Every structure is written in C-alpha cells, then in structure tokens.
C-alpha cells in the first residue's frame with residue numbers, strides 16, 4: 001500500500017468515527033473557535049487534574065481534515081501533562097510549516113503531513129491546536145490565580 005493511501009485511510013477513519021466527540025459534564029476549561037476561512041466552528045473541552053489532561057471532548061462541524069486533526073489531537077493529548085500537550089502542538093505546527101519533525105511523537109498525526117502543501121487547508125488542520133493552546137493558557141492562568 002502506498003503511504004499516501006495509508007494516510008488517507010487514517011484521516012477518513014478519524015473523520016467518520018471521530019474520537020472523543022461530545023461534551024464533558026466536569027470540564028475545567030472550554031474554548032470555542034471559528035475557522036475564519038470557512039465559518040466552521042469547534043468547541044474543545046478539557047478536564048484538567050493536577051496539570052494532566054484527564055479527559056477531553058469536542059463538538060463542531062468541519063471538513064475531513066479539520067475533524068480528523070481534532071480527533072487525533074484529542075486522542076494524543078489524553079493523559080499528557082499540559083506542558084507535553086503544548087510541546088506536541090508546537091511539533092504539529094512545525095509540521096504544518098513544512099519543517100522536519102519528530103514523527104514518533106506525532107504518531108497518527110503524521111498522516112496530516114501532506115496538508116502543509118495546501119496553504120488554504122492549513123487553517124483546517126490547525127484549528128484544533130489553536131483551541132488547545134488557548135485552553136492550556138486559560139488553565140495555566142487559573143492555576144496561577146488559585147495560588148495567589
């Protein structure tokens with residue numbers, strides 16, 4: 001099987017059966033974003049405990065690239081520290097800029113590598129990560145506040 005075909009299948013699988021879709025009863029932070037280029041919306045919810053992503057859900061509409069990226073992102077960050085999740089986000093964004101990245105850290109997300117060649121679709125792939133980074137920032141801020 002060609003690598004491109006394998007990647008296409010991974011993306012379609014996440015698009016058709018998105019992981020962690022829905023809402024959290026006990027979320028600690030929620031971020032809603034809109035892709036300005038198409039109007040598609042995404043709401044990302046995290047439940048953070050002791051600096052670890054304990055649970056995550058998302059809701060929204062979008063193209064296959066956007067949903068697949070969100071689904072894979074939620075799967076990859078669950079159980080990770082906010083610090084590691086942020087690190088992963090940086091890796092993903094670097095991949096979207098066409099830079100060499102740590103394939104092993106990215107796992108299934110590597111399947112979105114080809115998107116970097118289509119500038120119009122990069123926003124679709126990075127929307128989830130933008131939401132994640134905003135959620136982490138909010139969490140960090142609140143955490144710092146509690147200790148004031």
Ligand code: FES
Pocket residue numbers: 035038039040061062063064065066123124
């Ligand atoms: Fe709307 Fe990709 S076209 S998220």
